[in-house]
Amino acid sequence: xxTIRGIDPSVPPSGSGCVECLETDDQWWFHLRRCAQCGxxxxxxxxxxxxxxxxGAETGHPIIQSFESGxxxxxxxxxxxxxEGAPQLAAPDSHPADxxxxxxxxxxxxxxxxxxxx
Numbered sequence: 001x002x003t004i005r006g007i008d009p010s011v012p013p014s015g016s017g018c019v020e021c022l023e024t025d026d027q028w029w030f031h032l033r034r035c036a037q038c039g040x041x042x043x044x045x046x047x048x049x050x051x052x053x054x055x056g057a058e059t060g061h062p063i064i065q066s067f068e069s070g071x072x073x074x075x076x077x078x079x080x081x082x083x084e085g086a087p088q089l090a091a092p093d094s095h096p097a098d099x100x101x102x103x104x105x106x107x108x109x110x111x112x113x114x115x116x117x118x
Contacts, residue, residue, distance in 0.1 A: 006062035006078075011039040012090040013067065017104055018043040020051045028107040030116055032067035032095055035059075036074060036087070041067055041095075046116045047102075053077070068101070069094040 013034050019041055021027035029043030033052035042052030052064050062078045065086045074086045102108045
């Protein structure tokens with residue numbers, strides 16, 4: 001998959017959590033996704049703010065990869081297809097093991113399951 005447009009295996013992730021959620025004191029995420037082109041870390045579509053998909057729409061970057069430990073897949077916004085066996089991108093390939101899911105620590109409301117996008 002490394003020959004697919006929108007994948008740059010040399011770019012490291014932008015951090016260990018959703019860039020936009022971390023810019024405020026009250027946003028949180030369920031799972032994290034990584035832009036395979038620029039490394040932007042955003043929250044998944046089940047998260048309240050869906051920053052990974054918004055990043056893809058705003059930038060035209062077509063591929064996201066799971067940033068969750070043990071998950072090995074990518075999603076193409078262009079084809080609306082899911083692919084198993086993600087390409088090897090620059091380390092790290094997931095958020096830190098001690099980072100809670102959902103996260104970040106201290107911001108997740110007690111009723112977080114009721115707030116997920118279905």
